Amino acid sequence: MTFYNNNNTNNFEIWKNSEKYGGSKIYFIPYKYEELWSIEEKLWNAEFTHGMFTKHWHVSIYIVMAYIAGVYSLKKWMEDRKAFDLRLPLFFWNVGLSIFSTCGAWRFGHEFFYVLLNRGFQDSICLSFSPAEPVAFWAMCFALSKIAEFGDTVFLLLRKRPLIFLHWFHHAVVLIYSWHSATELTAAGRWFIQLNYMVHSVMYAYYAAACIGIRAPKWISMSVTAMQTTQMLIGVFISLYVAYLKGTQDINFVCQQSVQNMCICFTIYSAFAVLFTRFFVKAYIQKGERRKITLSNNSVKEE
Numbered sequence: 001m002t003f004y005n006n007n008n009t010n011n012f013e014i015w016k017n018s019e020k021y022g023g024s025k026i027y028f029i030p031y032k033y034e035e036l037w038s039i040e041e042k043l044w045n046a047e048f049t050h051g052m053f054t055k056h057w058h059v060s061i062y063i064v065m066a067y068i069a070g071v072y073s074l075k076k077w078m079e080d081r082k083a084f085d086l087r088l089p090l091f092f093w094n095v096g097l098s099i100f101s102t103c104g105a106w107r108f109g110h111e112f113f114y115v116l117l118n119r120g121f122q123d124s125i126c127l128s129f130s131p132a133e134p135v136a137f138w139a140m141c142f143a144l145s146k147i148a149e150f151g152d153t154v155f156l157l158l159r160k161r162p163l164i165f166l167h168w169f170h171h172a173v174v175l176i177y178s179w180h181s182a183t184e185l186t187a188a189g190r191w192f193i194q195l196n197y198m199v200h201s202v203m204y205a206y207y208a209a210a211c212i213g214i215r216a217p218k219w220i221s222m223s224v225t226a227m228q229t230t231q232m233l234i235g236v237f238i239s240l241y242v243a244y245l246k247g248t249q250d251i252n253f254v255c256q257q258s259v260q261n262m263c264i265c266f267t268i269y270s271a272f273a274v275l276f277t278r279f280f281v282k283a284y285i286q287k288g289e290r291r292k293i294t295l296s297n298n299s300v301k302e303e
Helices: 039-040 046-056 059-077 087-118 121-126 134-148 149-159 167-181 189-211 219-247 257-302
Strands: 002-006 010-016 024-031
Touching: 039 149, 046 134, 046 167, 059 167, 087 121, 087 134, 087 149, 087 189, 121 149, 121 189, 121 219, 134 149, 134 167, 134 189, 149 167, 167 257, 189 219, 219 257
Parallel strands: none
Antiparallel strands: 002 010, 010 024
16 A cells, blocks of 8 residues: 555545456545454455456446336236235335445444544545445445345336336436446545435335334425435535536545546436435425315315
8 A cells, every 4th residue: 555645635545456457546545444244354355346346337237228128028017917915025125225224324334424524525525435444345235235226116016106217217327327436436425325325224214114004204204305305416516526626626636536427426416306306396395285275175165
């Protein structure tokens, strides 16, 4: 490892993969976990994993193409069939994803909050995390989990529930972007991963409760959607701020995010921000207004 200085403010280290796996460089903030989980020790190989994403991230595009084709095929197959009652399997599915997301938020959060509290916001979006520490293992789990989350769509289709554009578009695009980001361990990804883990830990717990008939107050479902929308708005802000830093700092300034990845980030998070905001307005604001009008009309008739 070699120590450098980021714009004369804080030290960082450089991790370089072997030429066998592309020889890419990662500029990161050193952070050492006090203890390791056995799964983190046994299943993590930094060089191999980073190399595989670097060489094969484009496979995510083919996976998404298969996903979209599968969505269309399954929807057609279910047209003349009755909906399956999958409440119990769906309950365990949601519980599993909630537990996984909680573990991810906890372990990834060790490094995230250390950096945020000790190095500040700018370093948190410009200097990546150590490829050799558990934080990178949970980043890999995050990227791979985007394939597993396609199961959400399968449950929707088998139960013949409405499949909106936002649902499948979000699943498809996030997979591609997360795999593309894994090739360079995008520093801003620190925020995207942590926020996603935290939001999903709550969201899937809420879905699990709904599966077994627990009716949560409306403000809880509103809060879940609001958290998702806020996550997207933060993504837009971060991508714009990274662009600002890259455009205003001197040539020696280091920011671990390529221009290509930054442009993709801004595009998809802007789209998500618009779609989630629109969904929130339709689901909770306009729907509430329509309900008030209906109630008002009923009261007039009763009089």
